[in-house]
Amino acid sequence: MRFLLYKAGVLGALRHTEPAGNKGEFPITNARREDSGNYTCCYQTQNEPPSWSYYSNPVELLVRGVPPKLDYTLGNIIRLGLGAGVLLFLALIIAETMCSIAAVGKSIQEETVCYPCNNAHPRINISEDNQKESEMQWVSKNKTIARISGGKPLENHSMEVLNVDNKGITLMKCLNLTLHVLSDKEEKKIHYKAMGGSPTPPKDGQHLVPNRAYGLAYSGRIVLILLVSLLAAHFALL
Numbered sequence: 001m002r003f004l005l006y007k008a009g010v011l012g013a014l015r016h017t018e019p020a021g022n023k024g025e026f027p028i029t030n031a032r033r034e035d036s037g038n039y040t041c042c043y044q045t046q047n048e049p050p051s052w053s054y055y056s057n058p059v060e061l062l063v064r065g066v067p068p069k070l071d072y073t074l075g076n077i078i079r080l081g082l083g084a085g086v087l088l089f090l091a092l093i094i095a096e097t098m099c100s101i102a103a104v105g106k107s108i109q110e111e112t113v114c115y116p117c118n119n120a121h122p123r124i125n126i127s128e129d130n131q132k133e134s135e136m137q138w139v140s141k142n143k144t145i146a147r148i149s150g151g152k153p154l155e156n157h158s159m160e161v162l163n164v165d166n167k168g169i170t171l172m173k174c175l176n177l178t179l180h181v182l183s184d185k186e187e188k189k190i191h192y193k194a195m196g197g198s199p200t201p202p203k204d205g206q207h208l209v210p211n212r213a214y215g216l217a218y219s220g221r222i223v224l225i226l227l228v229s230l231l232a233a234h235f236a237l238l
Contacts, residue, residue, distance in 0.1 A: 138169055
């Protein structure tokens with residue numbers, strides 16, 4: 001048999017079905033207000049010639065309301081805000097880690113030299129290797145008293161300095177100084193101690209390399225970055 005569904009006010013059959021048995025079903029899913037109305041059906045036999053049944057009694061369908069649409073706008077805004085915050089936090093961690101790696105990767109060499117202080121205006125001469133450097137600072141008690149920039153001394157040096165050039169410094173009195181020699185690959189700190197007698201040869205410098213504590217801190221940053229990445233992926237999939 002062939003079953004056909006009709007709706008009042010609509011020309012022609014809305015739907016038809018050919019089930020294996022003698023019963024036809026016309027389910028209406030996601031019904032809307034415009035689906036309201038009177039429905040009838042009839043069937044057609046498969047005989048030759050086919051015959052038609054009478055129309056069935058009308059069935060009235062009333063659709064009184066529709067389920068409200070769910071608004072996900074607020075939830076999506078919250079998720080986007082949380083995701084952006086997590087990504088910003090992740091970017092800050094990566095930037096701080098890269099800066100730490102760059103800072104630790106630059107070695108620092110320190111040495112101590114005793115210079116004679118027997119006259120009124122003591123002179124400190126630096127080694128020929130350090131004379132080649134273009135950036136140097138003379139520091140006394142955490143205060144810069146003279147500076148060499150571009151291989152030339154700056155005029156605004158301290159009153160404690162009588163003369164300064166790229167070969168050394170002449171002081172007004174005996175001072176304990178530290179010479180900072182700056183370069184792209186390393187930083188040197190030469191501590192000059194004032195004392196009587198002849199100068200002493202410099203002691204071996206100590207190169208400061210990343211220690212185990214920094215290694216653990218770096219590993220902790222990597223773990224934190226992975227956790228933040230997983231958290232960001234979780235919010236993105238919600």
